[in-house]
Amino acid sequence: MIRLSHVVKTFPNGALVLKDVSFHIQKGEFVFLTGHSGAGKSTLLRLLYAEQRPTQGEVRVGGHLVHALKADEIPRLRRRLGIVFQDFRLLEDRTAGENIAFALEVTGARTDTIPARVTRVLTQVGLAPRAQAYPRELSGGEQQRVAIARALVNDPAILLADEPTGNLDERATRGVFQLLREINAGGTVVVMATHDLDLVRQTTYRTIEMREGAVVYDSAQDDAGGAEAR
Amino acid sequence: MRLLFREALLSFRRAPLLSALSVTTIAFSLFTVGLFGLVALNLREALRGIEERVEIVAFVLRGTPPETITVASEDVASFPEVLSVAYVTEDDALARARRELVEFRDAYRDLQTNPLPASLEIRLREGFRDAVHAEAVASRLQGFSFVEDVRYGRDWVEQLDDLRNLAGILGLVIGGVFAAVAIVIIGVTIRLTLLQRAREIHIMRLVGATNWFIRGPFLLEGGLKGLMGGVLALLLCYGGYAVFRGNTPALAGLVFFQPIHMLVIIVFGVLLGLLGSLISVGRHLRMIGGRTDRRIV
Numbered sequence: 237m238i239r240l241s242h243v244v245k246t247f248p249n250g251a252l253v254l255k256d257v258s259f260h261i262q263k264g265e266f267v268f269l270t271g272h273s274g275a276g277k278s279t280l281l282r283l284l285y286a287e288q289r290p291t292q293g294e295v296r297v298g299g300h301l302v303h304a305l306k307a308d309e310i311p312r313l314r315r316r317l318g319i320v321f322q323d324f325r326l327l328e329d330r331t332a333g334e335n336i337a338f339a340l341e342v343t344g345a346r347t348d349t350i351p352a353r354v355t356r357v358l359t360q361v362g363l364a365p366r367a368q369a370y371p372r373e374l375s376g377g378e379q380q381r382v383a384i385a386r387a388l389v390n391d392p393a394i395l396l397a398d399e400p401t402g403n404l405d406e407r408a409t410r411g412v413f414q415l416l417r418e419i420n421a422g423g424t425v426v427v428m429a430t431h432d433l434d435l436v437r438q439t440t441y442r443t444i445e446m447r448e449g450a451v452v453y454d455s456a457q458d459d460a461g462g463a464e465a466r
Numbered sequence: 467m468r469l470l471f472r473e474a475l476l477s478f479r480r481a482p483l484l485s486a487l488s489v490t491t492i493a494f495s496l497f498t499v500g501l502f503g504l505v506a507l508n509l510r511e512a513l514r515g516i517e518e519r520v521e522i523v524a525f526v527l528r529g530t531p532p533e534t535i536t537v538a539s540e541d542v543a544s545f546p547e548v549l550s551v552a553y554v555t556e557d558d559a560l561a562r563a564r565r566e567l568v569e570f571r572d573a574y575r576d577l578q579t580n581p582l583p584a585s586l587e588i589r590l591r592e593g594f595r596d597a598v599h600a601e602a603v604a605s606r607l608q609g610f611s612f613v614e615d616v617r618y619g620r621d622w623v624e625q626l627d628d629l630r631n632l633a634g635i636l637g638l639v640i641g642g643v644f645a646a647v648a649i650v651i652i653g654v655t656i657r658l659t660l661l662q663r664a665r666e667i668h669i670m671r672l673v674g675a676t677n678w679f680i681r682g683p684f685l686l687e688g689g690l691k692g693l694m695g696g697v698l699a700l701l702l703c704y705g706g707y708a709v710f711r712g713n714t715p716a717l718a719g720l721v722f723f724q725p726i727h728m729l730v731i732i733v734f735g736v737l738l739g740l741l742g743s744l745i746s747v748g749r750h751l752r753m754i755g756g757r758t759d760r761r762i763v
Contacts, residue, residue, distance in 0.1 A: 285672070307677065308676070308677065310674075311671075311674040311675060311676045311677075312674070313674075314671070314672060314673060314674035315673070315674035317674075319672050319673075325665070325668070325669060325672075327665065327666060327669065338666075338669070338673075339669070339673040342670045342673060342675035342679060342680075343673055343674050343675055344679070386673070390673065390674070
């Protein structure tokens with residue numbers, strides 16, 4: 237589903253942020269991407285959704301050669317991905333329902349199908365009764381659920397989550413994490429960058445740990461529980 | 467399609483002041499161009515009136531038989547440049563002199579013989595009323611054996627040429643400068659809208675909206691503002707035109723734009739709007755674009 241081969245990323249200022257990163261994520265996996273801030277987790281995710289281009293190496297996502305995509309091919313890739321951020325990135329002047337509908341409208345979905353699809357994902361994240369609420373009227377956990385619903389509405393094969401619980405209290409974190417697990421149980425690949433090790437330790441999901449731009453531990457290859465993270 | 471218009475029109479509602487400002491600046495840019503256009507148009511009208519009076523006079527040798535002149539004037543009339551040929555006999559010339567040169571009326575009355583020669587007065591067709599063509603016709607007239615002398619206001623015709631060329635060049639330069647200013651202003655206002663909506667655009671890109679989809683509303687917005695600016699500019703021009711014509715009797719003959727000119731101004735406004743927004747959106751999309759290393763939003 238996702239395959240990185242010898243990926244190197246250098247920023248224009250010369251900083252080397254990814255050093256020869258290679259791994260393979262298969263269908264149905266839930267993968268934690270861990271490491272301190274600045275370890276390269278976010279950059280790695282950005283390579284996956286073609287926000288940035290690797291300096292060297294190959295990035296394959298769901299059959300797309302992402303490292304070689306032309307600008308006008310990127311939207312096709314992104315419609316197969318769901319992307320969630322720490323800061324939710326909702327539009328403040330639109331209701332929860334409208335935020336989700338927006339994602340459908342701008343990708344050219346048929347207008348008559350939109351309300352039903354919005355209701356379906358809102359139900360899936362447990363927020364159907366809050367469809368008319370504006371982001372400011374929702375708690376952090378609820379806002380993140382709306383963002384996840386928006387990410388799900390195009391039925392993505394892969395969900396990329398960059399510190400999705402970073403702004404949430406413990407209870408909301410548990411709720412959002414449970415939601416991500418349910419989504420994964422439905423067959424969607426989930427890649428979640430986080431530095432919340434408590435969360436990581438709760439499960440036996442595969443963990444890829446990064447430090448200073450390099451993969452220093454991958455539970456799929458090293459013996460389970462061998463890293464200092466555990 | 468509905469979404470496209472909704473988004474484009476929404477920007478007017480979201481930022482009414484900014485939108486009004488950009489429409490006004492486009493209007494003023496086009497207004498200035500329009501005013502200059504009106505001046506040029508009226509100058510051209512005025513010149514046309516003067517030009518119609520550009521004529522070449524060929525003085526005829528005394529004693530030339532009228533038949534020869536009649537035949538020759540038919541010849542001259544068939545020159546491609548020539549609009550009309552009038553034969554002014556010696557008597558006609560004297561009569562005209564008595565009529566027009568009042569101060570010398572007494573002198574002319576006492577004359578024993580008519581000192582004035584007969585002449586052919588030649589008017590040129592539109593498009594040939596310039597120094598080059600006048601000279602060509604004049605030199606051909608010199609070739610007739612009965613023609614004593616040919617006169618045409620050479621300097622005067624040349625000055626007319628220069629004036630017209632200057633008006634044209636000035637119009638192009640000033641029009642070009644204002645067009646550039648208008649493009650920049652539209653670009654800036656669209657850019658402000660872009661920054662206002664950066665978050666939305668960012669999300670559109672994340673969920674996989676195409677660049678053309680993102681551009682669409684902005685191009686439409688630019689085009690609409692150009693259209694409104696163009697119409698407003700025409701209204702302002704008409705206002706200025708009406709004031710000038712109304713207050714100055716000497717300018718009562720001023721003309722306003724033909725429908726085709728108005729269409730050109732409006733189309734020009736729309737093009738300016740489109741160009742300004744295209745440049746601005748293109749730069750913005752590249753800047754936050756998927757293939758740069760800059761951070762977004």
